Amino acid sequence: MTKERADAARNREKVLAAAAELFAAKDPxxxxxxxIARAAGVGRxxxxxxxxxxxxxATALLDEHEKALQHELLQGxxxxxxxxPPHERLAAFYTAxxxxxxxxxHLALGAETGARRYATGAYGFWRAHVLALAREADVADPxxxxxxxxxxxxxxxxxxQRERGVSPARLAAALTELARVLVx
Amino acid sequence: MTKERADAARNREKVLAAAAELFAAKDPxxxxxxxIARAAGVGRxxxxxxxxxxxxxATALLDEHEKALQHELLQGxxxxxxxxPPHERLAAFYTAxxxxxxxxxHLALGAETGARRYATGAYGFWRAHVLALAREADVADPxxxxxxxxxxxxxxxxxxQRERGVSPARLAAALTELARVLVx
DNA sequence: GACTGAACCGGACACGGTGTCCGGTTGCAC
DNA sequence: GTGCAACCGGACACCGTGTCCGGTTCAGTC
Numbered sequence: 001m002t003k004e005r006a007d008a009a010r011n012r013e014k015v016l017a018a019a020a021e022l023f024a025a026k027d028p029x030x031x032x033x034x035x036i037a038r039a040a041g042v043g044r045x046x047x048x049x050x051x052x053x054x055x056x057x058a059t060a061l062l063d064e065h066e067k068a069l070q071h072e073l074l075q076g077x078x079x080x081x082x083x084x085p086p087h088e089r090l091a092a093f094y095t096a097x098x099x100x101x102x103x104x105x106h107l108a109l110g111a112e113t114g115a116r117r118y119a120t121g122a123y124g125f126w127r128a129h130v131l132a133l134a135r136e137a138d139v140a141d142p143x144x145x146x147x148x149x150x151x152x153x154x155x156x157x158x159x160x161q162r163e164r165g166v167s168p169a170r171l172a173a174a175l176t177e178l179a180r181v182l183v184x
Numbered sequence: 185m186t187k188e189r190a191d192a193a194r195n196r197e198k199v200l201a202a203a204a205e206l207f208a209a210k211d212p213x214x215x216x217x218x219x220i221a222r223a224a225g226v227g228r229x230x231x232x233x234x235x236x237x238x239x240x241x242a243t244a245l246l247d248e249h250e251k252a253l254q255h256e257l258l259q260g261x262x263x264x265x266x267x268x269p270p271h272e273r274l275a276a277f278y279t280a281x282x283x284x285x286x287x288x289x290h291l292a293l294g295a296e297t298g299a300r301r302y303a304t305g306a307y308g309f310w311r312a313h314v315l316a317l318a319r320e321a322d323v324a325d326p327x328x329x330x331x332x333x334x335x336x337x338x339x340x341x342x343x344x345q346r347e348r349g350v351s352p353a354r355l356a357a358a359l360t361e362l363a364r365v366l367v368x
Numbered sequence: 369g370a371c372t373g374a375a376c377c378g379g380a381c382a383c384g385g386t387g388t389c390c391g392g393t394t395g396c397a398c
Numbered sequence: 399g400t401g402c403a404a405c406c407g408g409a410c411a412c413c414g415t416g417t418c419c420g421g422t423t424c425a426g427t428c
Contacts, residue, residue, distance in 0.1 A: 005424055008376065032414060043378025048416065113298040118344045144350045144358040151335035160302045166328045174328040181365040189395060192405065216385060227407025232387065 014040040015047060019057045020107075028058065028110035058110030059120055065104055066122050069096055073129055086137040087183045090149070093129065094175035101158045102168040108155035117154060126150055137183040149182075198224045199231065203241045204291075212242065212294035242294030243304055249288055250306050253280055257313055270321040271367045274333070277313065278359035285342045286352040292339035301338060310334055321367040333366075 004012075018040035022031045031054055037044045051057045069080075078084035079092040101108055117123055130149050134142035151157070152175060161171055188196075202224035206215045215238055221228045235241045253264075262268035263276040285292055301307055314333050318326035335341070336359060345355055 003425095005375065007423060011377080033416085034414060037378090044415090045378050045417080045419095046376080047378095049376075053415090109299075115293075115297070115340050115343065117340065140361060141354055141358050143348075144345070144354045147341055147345050147348075147350075148336040148355070148358055148362065151338060151341045152332040154335060154338065154341070156299050156301065157331055157335045157338070159299065161328070161331050164327075164331075166331075170325055170328045171332070174325050174332055177324060178332065178362075178366060182362060189404065191394060195406080217387085218385060221407090228386090229388080229390095229407050230405080231407095233405075237386090 011040070011042055011046055012050065015042060015050075015057070016061060020061055023058060023061070023106045023110050028106050029113070031058075031110060055111050055113075055116055058107050059112075059122075062104060062107045062111050063122065065100060065107075069100060070122075070125055072096075086133040087179045090130065090133050090179035090183050091176040093133075094153075094179060095172045097126075097153050098158070098168045098172045098175070101153065101155065102162075105155060105159050105162070109159060112155050114156075123150075126153075134183060139183060145182075149178075152178075195224070195226055195230055196234065199226060199234075199241070200245060204245055207242060207245070207290045207294050212290050213297070215242075215294060239295050239297075239300055242291050243296075243306075246288060246291045246295050247306065249284060249291075253284060254306075254309055256280075270317040271363045274314065274317050274363035274367050275360040277317075278337075278363060279356045281310075281337050282342070282352045282356045282359070285337065285339065286346075289339060289343050289346070293343060296339050298340075307334075310337075318367060323367060329366075333362075336362075 015036065019031070019036050022036060022039055033044060033047055033054055036054070036057065037047045040047075051060070072080045073093065075081055079088040080096060082089075084092070111117075112120060112123075127146050127150060131142055131146040134145050134149070139145055152171075158171070162168070199220065203215070203220050206220060206223055217228060217231055217238055220238070220241065221231045224231075235244070256264045257277065259265055263272040264280060266273075268276070295301075296304060296307075311330050311334060315326055315330040318329050318333070323329055336355075342355070346352070
């Protein structure tokens with residue numbers, strides 16, 4: 001991995017900043033490669049050099065916000081990190097994720113709508129974490145349960161519930177209950 | 185509501201038959217209005233007259249298959265229909281839905297990917313049903329729980345799990361366990 | 369501080385899908 | 399058989415995509 005050229009780095013910054021603004025401003029599905037290029041003052045070819053499509057740009061932006069949580073899950077203090085019983089860790093994870101989603105729904109919707117969600121590295125991480133907790137708790141079929149436990153965190157579901165008037169806090173409470181009874 | 189003209193009915197048949205074949209044959213996201221029109225031997229204008237987009241065609245096809253289950257939920261024998269305790273009814277619903285999804289993933293993916301899922305009438309029906317069961321079981325926050333309980337049935341999730349090797353039967357078992365502990 | 373090759377830039381291009389529009393056709397009622 | 403309304407379908411303009419290549423900028427070398 002060779003060092004990044006100065007002009008390339010400059011453009012990457014411009015692109016990410018412009019994209020972040022666009023995603024925050026309007027419907028994520030209306031954000032197009034063309035609009036990002038124009039907003040960043042950059043040619044379309046430049047965009048495609050680094051990102052194959054809009055979703056991958058949203059994913060790059062989202063990744064930054066998710067890194068911190070991922071770190072805490074691996075080696076932070078309990079109940080998020082190791083040390084607490086599985087159901088408490090799962091509940092803490094749920095609460096943290098609803099908070100994260102609450103802040104960045106736009107990005108999440110731009111990055112992970114539909115099947116693409118499962119192709120991202122982040123999903124793999126969340127899945128591994130939940131799977132480990134399920135195993136630790138001796139549930140019947142951890143592998144089948146993992147994706148089931150993650151399904152309510154899909155950006156689409158979250159956005160719909162919030163639009164419906166279910167606050168992130170209420171959702172977190174419901175998920176905590178789910179964690180409590182299912183992974184004990 | 186006036187009677188449908190004979191040529192119109194003929195074309196509707198042709199369109200639905202051609203669409204069903206296309207959805208079954210290839211990636212639902214690759215099915216386009218244009219391809220349906222060509223396969224049906226019909227002009228594009230004719231298509232747009234009745235369906236605003238591809239998803240609505242898939243929804244129309246899916247609706248037919250879902251009607252039977254909806255009828256059973258309302259007035260069929262227990263445990264699917266009224267009469268059984270909530271957790272048993274929910275488990276039966278889960279099993280029926282995984283079966284339905286297993287048969288018609290293509291259509292479901294074409295119809296309900298992403299946010300569109302929540303706009304369909306079918307989702308409203310499933311939601312009302314699950315909500316009623318949750319209320320009957322005196323859970324803490326039925327409204328927040330309803331969409332959470334339905335999230336694992338999203339076509340995307342189902343398709344991903346099946347591709348991963350989780351059979352519909354295993355999934356149904358996991359969901360049954362979920363129903364048992366959460367809605368008692 | 370000039371040279372050089374490699375990395376990078378960005379606009380032009382061809383393509384494919386969308387949704388609309390309207391002249392022509394078909395079916396139905398009287 | 400006649401008239402009208404509903405219906406048909408292809409042509410059209412538009413938009414976003416992804417690629418390609420001539421030109422530019424950078425960084426290391428002497």
